[in-house]
Amino acid sequence: MSVNVIYKTNATATGGRDGRARTEDGTVDVNLVVPKEMGGPGGEGANPEKLFAAGYSACFLGAMKAVSGKEGVKVPADATVTATIGFGPRSEGGYGITADLAIDLPGVDRADAERLMHAAHEVCPYSNATRNNVDVGLTVV
Known part of the structure; x- marks a missing residue:
């Protein structure tokens, strides 16, 4: 890469x-x-987890804005992404993190919101950095 x-x-x-x-x-x-x-x-x-949560949530919202035109879904001004980062021991040894993103797109149809969310997950630098290494949950709220 x-x-x-x-x-x-x-x-x-x-x-x-x-x-x-x-x-x-x-x-x-x-x-x-x-x-x-x-x-x-x-x-x-x-702590590092709080900083990661702030960075991932901001970056993911930016990624949704970046793909919104291609997906034909406008990101509302009051859209939010809340990242919940978990920390704990891994079964393989050492420590790991988990990430859960809650996406709120007021006024956007659920199917459109989910399509936009998945498109953003493909291009977001944080999503790409964690892919196949960190469990990332995605939810439209």
């Missing part, structure tokens, strides 16, 4: 899951805290 890169960015983390992460330009600068469910103190702060 080859990617013709048109944009790059970077972020640096210090302290791992209990530290800080910041993008090179400072537009994202987050305190990282290990959730109680993972043995940490919990409290104010982000």
Whole structure:
């Protein structure tokens, strides 16, 4: 597989899951805290799963907008995608994640919404990155 890169960015983390992460330009600068469910103190702060959920939901909504013309389905201004990211031990060892995307397209016929959702799943960079490696659930709400 080859990617013709048109944009790059970077972020640096210090302290791992209990530290800080910041993008090179400072537009994202987050305190990282290990959730109680993972043995940490919990409290104010982000974690890699929250950041992944934010990125995947935004990217998937962008992918739906990108394919909407081809699919003949207008994405309403109040459309939302909610990504729920799960974390836990894998039966094969190590840890893994799951992703469930809930797509809300107010006023769009369910069949059209599902067609748009599946078309977006084929082109979304996050979907392509996770394909065949992460269980991704897709639901029109």
